Amino acid sequence: MSVSPAPSPSPVASAxxxxxxxxxxxxxxxxxxxxxxxxxxxxxxxxxxxxxxNPEIGSLSQRFRPPVWSVGGSGEHLLGTDHIGRDVLSRLxxxxxxxxxxxxxxxxxxxxxxxxxxxxxxxxxxxxxxxIMRVTDTWLALPALTFAIFLAAIVGPxxxxxxxxxxxxxxxxxxxxxxxxxxxxKERDFVRLAIVAGCSKWxxxxxxxxxxxxxxxxxxxxxxxxxxxxxxxxxxxxxxxVPPPKPAWGLMLADGKKGLMAGYWWLxxxxxxxxxxxVLAANLLGDWLRVKLDPQxxxx
Amino acid sequence: MATTTAPLLELDKLSAHYxxxxxxxxxxxxxxxxxxxxxxxxxxxxxxxxxxxxTLALTILRLLPPAARIVSGSMRFGGEDLLAKSTTEMRKIxxxxxxxxxxxxxxxLNPLFTVGDQIAEGVxxxxxxxxRSAWQRAGGLLKAVKIPAATQRLGEYPHQxxxxxxxxxxxxxxxxxxxxxxxxxEPTTSLDxxxxxxxxxxxxxxxxxxxxxxxxxxHNLGIVARMCDSVAVMYAGRVIExxxxxxxxxxPAHPYTQALIESIPRMDGSLERLTAIDGQxxxxxxxxxxxxxxxxxxxxVDRCREEAPPVFDIGAGHTARCWVAKP
Amino acid sequence: xxxGQAVTLLEARNLTKHFPLRKGLFSVDPGAVRAVDGVxxxxxxxxxxxxxxxxxxxxxTTAKLVLKLEEPTAGDILFEGRGLTTLDxxxxxxxxxxxxxxxxxxxxxxNPRMRVDAIIAEPLVTNEKIEKGQVRQRVARLLDMxxxxxxxxxxxxxEFSGGQRQRxxxxxxxxxxxxxxxxxxxxxxxxxxxxxxxxxxxxxxxxDLGLAYLFIAHDLAAVAHMSHSIAVMYLGQLVxxxxxxxxxxxPKHPYTQALFSAALPxxxxxxxxxIILTGExxxxxxxxxxxxFHPRCPHVLPRCAPEVPKLRTSxxxxxxxxxxxxxx
Numbered sequence: 001m002s003v004s005p006a007p008s009p010s011p012v013a014s015a016x017x018x019x020x021x022x023x024x025x026x027x028x029x030x031x032x033x034x035x036x037x038x039x040x041x042x043x044x045x046x047x048x049x050x051x052x053x054n055p056e057i058g059s060l061s062q063r064f065r066p067p068v069w070s071v072g073g074s075g076e077h078l079l080g081t082d083h084i085g086r087d088v089l090s091r092l093x094x095x096x097x098x099x100x101x102x103x104x105x106x107x108x109x110x111x112x113x114x115x116x117x118x119x120x121x122x123x124x125x126x127x128x129x130x131x132i133m134r135v136t137d138t139w140l141a142l143p144a145l146t147f148a149i150f151l152a153a154i155v156g157p158x159x160x161x162x163x164x165x166x167x168x169x170x171x172x173x174x175x176x177x178x179x180x181x182x183x184x185x186k187e188r189d190f191v192r193l194a195i196v197a198g199c200s201k202w203x204x205x206x207x208x209x210x211x212x213x214x215x216x217x218x219x220x221x222x223x224x225x226x227x228x229x230x231x232x233x234x235x236x237x238x239x240x241x242v243p244p245p246k247p248a249w250g251l252m253l254a255d256g257k258k259g260l261m262a263g264y265w266w267l268x269x270x271x272x273x274x275x276x277x278x279v280l281a282a283n284l285l286g287d288w289l290r291v292k293l294d295p296q297x298x299x300x
Numbered sequence: 301m302a303t304t305t306a307p308l309l310e311l312d313k314l315s316a317h318y319x320x321x322x323x324x325x326x327x328x329x330x331x332x333x334x335x336x337x338x339x340x341x342x343x344x345x346x347x348x349x350x351x352x353x354x355t356l357a358l359t360i361l362r363l364l365p366p367a368a369r370i371v372s373g374s375m376r377f378g379g380e381d382l383l384a385k386s387t388t389e390m391r392k393i394x395x396x397x398x399x400x401x402x403x404x405x406x407x408x409l410n411p412l413f414t415v416g417d418q419i420a421e422g423v424x425x426x427x428x429x430x431x432r433s434a435w436q437r438a439g440g441l442l443k444a445v446k447i448p449a450a451t452q453r454l455g456e457y458p459h460q461x462x463x464x465x466x467x468x469x470x471x472x473x474x475x476x477x478x479x480x481x482x483x484x485x486e487p488t489t490s491l492d493x494x495x496x497x498x499x500x501x502x503x504x505x506x507x508x509x510x511x512x513x514x515x516x517x518x519h520n521l522g523i524v525a526r527m528c529d530s531v532a533v534m535y536a537g538r539v540i541e542x543x544x545x546x547x548x549x550x551x552p553a554h555p556y557t558q559a560l561i562e563s564i565p566r567m568d569g570s571l572e573r574l575t576a577i578d579g580q581x582x583x584x585x586x587x588x589x590x591x592x593x594x595x596x597x598x599x600x601v602d603r604c605r606e607e608a609p610p611v612f613d614i615g616a617g618h619t620a621r622c623w624v625a626k627p
Numbered sequence: 628x629x630x631g632q633a634v635t636l637l638e639a640r641n642l643t644k645h646f647p648l649r650k651g652l653f654s655v656d657p658g659a660v661r662a663v664d665g666v667x668x669x670x671x672x673x674x675x676x677x678x679x680x681x682x683x684x685x686x687x688t689t690a691k692l693v694l695k696l697e698e699p700t701a702g703d704i705l706f707e708g709r710g711l712t713t714l715d716x717x718x719x720x721x722x723x724x725x726x727x728x729x730x731x732x733x734x735x736x737x738n739p740r741m742r743v744d745a746i747i748a749e750p751l752v753t754n755e756k757i758e759k760g761q762v763r764q765r766v767a768r769l770l771d772m773x774x775x776x777x778x779x780x781x782x783x784x785x786e787f788s789g790g791q792r793q794r795x796x797x798x799x800x801x802x803x804x805x806x807x808x809x810x811x812x813x814x815x816x817x818x819x820x821x822x823x824x825x826x827x828x829x830x831x832x833x834x835d836l837g838l839a840y841l842f843i844a845h846d847l848a849a850v851a852h853m854s855h856s857i858a859v860m861y862l863g864q865l866v867x868x869x870x871x872x873x874x875x876x877x878p879k880h881p882y883t884q885a886l887f888s889a890a891l892p893x894x895x896x897x898x899x900x901x902i903i904l905t906g907e908x909x910x911x912x913x914x915x916x917x918x919x920f921h922p923r924c925p926h927v928l929p930r931c932a933p934e935v936p937k938l939r940t941s942x943x944x945x946x947x948x949x950x951x952x953x954x955x
Contacts, residue, residue: 189735193799196694197750198723207749211740348818462907492681493845494904497889501903519819522891545895556820563823564893565852567875573830574823574852580788581818 030288036281044097051090052078056245058085064259067266080266082255088266091247092274098248099278102162103229107221109167110228114174115217119205121175122182132175139172145234152240159242162235166228174220178213185212222286226279233275249275306379308513309337309360309481314373316359321367327584329355329368331537334611339480342507342514344528344545346521346560350581352537353517357483360515361400362390378480396426399474403486405466408473409458415442415469416454422476441472446502464495468502475506482507485517500527521564525549530617533557536582536592539611543618553614553625555599591623599624633671636806636839637693637726641702642666644688648912660911662688664863665702667938670807673833675840677854677871679847679886683911684860686843690811693841694728695719724754727800731812733792737784743770743795744780750802769798773828790821797828807839815844826853847890851875859883862911862919869944879946881924918949926950 043050062085066073073080079088121132151165185191186209194204233250235241237257242248249271256267316330329352337343347353358364360375362382375382377398385393394400402408409418419441420434429437435454442450445468458466467487474482484503488496504527507514516527524531524545532542533556541554552558562575579596588594591604601623603609609621643664648657663685670676678686691697693704695711704711706722714722727750730736737746744766751762767777773794784792793813800808810829814822826849832838844850850857850871857874859867859882867880878884885902892899904923909915915922921931928949941951 189730189732190738192696193728193730193736193796194738194749195696196723196726196728197799197803198720198753199749200753203753207741208738212738214740348820464907492908493847494681494885494889495907497901498903501901520891521819522893525892525895525897549894560820561893563820565823565826565846565848566893567848567851567887567890568872573827576823576827577820578824580790580821 030284033281033284033288036277037285040096040100040278040281043093044100047094047097051087051093053087053090055086055091055094055247058082058087060085064262064264066264070266079270080264082252082267083259086247088252088270091252092249092270095247095249095252095271096274096278098159098242098246099229099232099275102159102166102232102242102248103225103278105163106166106170106228106232107224109163110169110171110224111174111217111221113167114171115178115210115213117171118175118178119182119209119213122179123186123201123205123209129179133179136172136175139169140176144169145231148231148235149238149240152235157235157240157243159246162232162241165235166231169231170224170228173224174217177216177220181213181216182209185209219286219290222282222289225282225286229275229278229282305338307336307376308339308341308378309335309515310374310376311335311360312374312376314359314375315371316355316364316368317371318368325585328537328587329584330359332373333532333534333537333539334373335532335539335542337481337513337515339513340507340511341530342516342528344524344531345515345517345534346519346524346531347517347534348519348581350536350584351534352584353534354485355537356534357400357485357515357517360483361394361398363394392426395422395479396477397479398481398483399477399479401467401470401474401482401484401487403489405463405470405490406458408470409466411458414455414457415461419454419469419472419476422473426477437476438472441476442469444475444506445469445472447472464491464499467491467499471499471502471506475510475512478510479512481513481515483515483517486519488523489518489520503527521560533560536587537584538592538621540593540622541618541620543614544616547616547618553618553620554593554622555597555624556593557620559598591621633674635669636672636707637670637841638705639666639668639689639693639702640705642689642692642699642704643701644685644692644697645700658912661863661914662911663692663699664914666860666863666865667702668858668865668868670839670841671855672806672839673837674855675833675842675853677842677844677850677857678860679844679850679857680860681845681886681908683862683908685863685911686860687811689860690728690809690841690843693807694726694809695722720754724750724803725806726809727803727805727807728809728811729793729796729800729813732816733789733796734784734816736796737792739784741783742780743782743784743787746784746795747780747799747802750799754803765802766798769801772801772832773798788821789817790824793817793825794828797825797832801832801836804836805838807841809841809843811843812845813842814849815846822849829853847875847887848893859886862909862914864919864947865938865945866920866947867944868938868946873942873944877942879942879944879951880920880948881926881950882920885925918947 058081062077062081063083065077065081067080068075068078077087077089079092081087117132121129148165148169152161155161191204191208194208232241232248233253236248236250237254239254241250244251252271253268256264256271259267312334313332314330315328315332318327318329333356335343345353345356359370370383416435416438419438423429423434423437439451439454442453447453447465447468488499491499500523503514506512516523518524528545530543531545531548532539533554534540535556541548541552541557548557549561552561559575559577563577565574577596582592590606591608594600594604597604603623609623611619611621612626613619614625614627644662645659646662647659666689668676678689680686688697692699699712706725709718711722747766747769748762751757751765766780770777770779775791775794784795787795814825817825830853833840842850842853854871856869857871858865859874859880861882867874867878867883874883875887878887885904888899888902902925906923909922917933918931918936921927924931930949934949936947936949936952938945938947939952
């Protein structure tokens with residue numbers, strides 16, 4: 001066939017975007033947030049190995065020990081002990097596990113539900129869109145934390161319930177954002193061409209819309225991680241979160257609150273710092289991801 | 301064309317480069333460009349994406365972004381050295397002596413101000429006119445660009461007008477201070493065919509009435525054929541051919557120009573093959589050694605790969621950068 | 628070379644598409660955008676119908692109607708004799724196998740998250756049951772047909788230039804061996820030096836595969852070059868329709884004359900009679916009465932305002948103009 005040959009494709013960018021996960025070039029990685037998150041993940045995974053004590057059992061003879069560098073502190077409990085004599089450091093380490101698990105799972109759950117509904121709403125339009133959007137509006141009008149507390153009070157506290165509740169409260173943010181993206185995506189030529197090729201609505205949503213909103217969803221997820229973790233801490237603080245004696249940072253804050261007046265500052269400061277660090281790291285990472293992933297999308 | 305008139309704009313081996321922040325990549329967006337433009341003359345600058353034609357326009361007006369720099373060469377306007385001008389002096393020149401029209405009229409017009417205000421702005425800034433007299437001037441200018449019901453239009457906003465009309469308003473702003481040179485960067489690309497014809501005729505009329513010199517930047521050889529007295533063809537930042545328009549169309553010397561001319565479909569369409577140029581427009585960051593067109597050139601020889609050809613004079617104002625076209 | 632009688636592949640009959648405008652709280656009848664109004668044309672197998680016109684003429688909407696991305700308000704399209712509006716789900720599926728499309732923007736036509744082989748194979752796997760090995764083979768053959776190297780299959784769209792992406796889009800359009808391809812401004816977004824490559828490719832494919840094209844473009848010379856017949860649209864209606872050579876070199880309708888005279892020359896000495904139209908293109912929401920072109924027509928007659936001219940055969944093509952309406 002005498003067809004004028006096209007020139008060989010010269011790579012325009014050096015890092016091809018993979019089908020599922022975007023591979024990002026390693027230069028310019030934000031070391032601080034990634035470092036923090038790695039430390040937290042490491043702590044969460046290897047808690048059993050690195051925590052010096054059992055976080056749930058304390059020795060009453062060691063109550064209210066201050067951190068090692070204060071007067072009265074000892075090398076046995078580096079960050080001191082709480083009102084039952086439990087080691088603060090160990091509780092922090094195990095608490096990382098709880099926070100990460102709850103935070104991560106809640107974010108994923110919210111993400112799956114929210115992205116799914118966002119795509120359905122944006123692409124199908126009509127009454128499906130109306131219904132989903134009105135539900136989202138109502139949901140968003142409720143104060144998230146109050147709603148979470150309400151739900152927690154009803155179903156009772158447990159790690160699993162908290163994941164469901166937080167996911168159930170925060171999916172609306174995803175739905176809104178994803179719907180907006182889908183609205184503009186569905187006018188793009190490649191979606192039209194998929195219709196022309198005979199693809200069903202489901203195939204289009206799965207094959208064309210979902211992968212293209214995934215980036216946004218991921219960025220949103222990292223940003224929501226901070227929010228969810230603070231919410232979990234708040235729920236635990238109020239007593240409707242992760243039930244004791246399981247260590248959760250919010251719970252530690254609640255327990256430690258009582259000791260503040262007595263001058264037992266380490267019971268609140270350390271868990272507080274951990275929460276701040278995790279949220280900060282998640283936000284910084286999310287922000288970096290947003291900048292990194294967006295220009296590539298715009299390039300296309 | 302009178303050859304004794306002093307040139308209005310003279311570019312001599314002008315180069316402007318973009319340098320990345322880390323200094324690792326240099327993009328020679330404008331590379332040793334030499335051009336001459338006489339008063340009242342129309343020069344067409346033809347090129348595709350990556351040819352450097354828009355950067356050239358920005359260079360002349362010294363409106364390059366911070367990442368770019370004029371590295372060598374000279375630029376004289378009306379005998380004065382443009383590169384030696386201070387920022388204040390350049391500001392006095394822009395809009396008053398050299399004006400520019402861009403492709404997207406919506407981007408050139410401020411949606412929050414009336415049309416009259418925008419046209420009058422130039423006159424008020426450059427000539428210190430009062431609001432009233434500037435407004436009257438604006439009305440006159442709208443008439444000059446053939447907008448019907450001009451006085452009414454003065455109070456309207458850009459979004460109330462069609463694309464063609466907006467482009468005329470941009471033109472009115474450009475000529476408001478009676479510039480000597482007008483640079484038009486693809487002004488008709490977003491316009492419909494018949495609106496484009498109206499607009500080109502308007503530009504020609506204005507040019508004739510005011511003795512305006514015009515640099516028309518485009519990728520469309522048809523516009524050059526209709527509008528221009530001389531043409532400069534750019535490729536990868538360099539002017540690879542230039543000269544009077546008829547000479548270039550009748551006897552293009554550079555293989556790129558030849559191929560461009562032959563690749564345009566003819567209206568009396570016979571269904572024969574068009575001459576296509578193999579390959580794709582160059583990536584300015586990774587140019588080969590020697591002539592930048594070598595990869596796509598049907599008449600490439602060994603010399604092209606080793607050494608970039610200098611400008612050869614082919615006679616009667618016609619020049620080309622090509623070893624094969626060397627006389 | 629197709630000899631003898633041309634087979635009608637697609638016939639549009641009185642195709643009409645109105646987009647109703649939103650009803651405000653107090654407005655009586657907000658009206659509608661009369662994008663396409665009573666348009667009829669035919670496309671023959673293996674031939675190209677070029678459609679030209681400016682903004683608001685309805686050519687893009689016509690393309691969408693042919694691709695069944697929109698449903699007509701009135702009129703119908705017959706494909707191989709069967710009306711599109713009467714098709715059931717299976718019929719629509721069959722139709723989609725025969726009619727494919729290539730759009731203007733090579734950057735928006737390909738899903739950036741899919742590999743090229745998945746993009747090209749999508750019509751195949753959606754409509755047929757074939758195994759992976761065969762799909763791979765078909766994709767390789769299609770890439771070869773459009774002049775791309777086989778290894779392109781494993782790359783992503785952003786690794787290709789505009790012209791190459793358009794080739795990928797063409798390869799995908801060919802996947803189901805369609806009979807008709809709708810080309811909506813296929814080269815407008817490409818660099819000038821690439822356009823000829825793609826136009827040549829399209830001509831070659833038409834010759835080798837017997838494809839019919841609906842070629843929509845604003846580049847009149849490209850349309851004249853590629854098409855066997857040309858339809859000129861203005862504000863949703865057909866004003867002139869005939870063989871490409873006839874319409875392009877000897878237009879009869881005043882709008883066609885203005886349009887083709889406004890086309891840019893290919894040489895400085897190619898002088899055309901300058902017909903400069905006055906005014907702007909009116910909006911398709913409220914088109915002028917009678918002949919929609921009459922407010923701008925240099926040859927307007929008294930009967931042009933009240934009376935709508937019918938499309939009649941005159942001087943070897945169809946024209947909708949009172950100047951040529953001798954049947955009074």
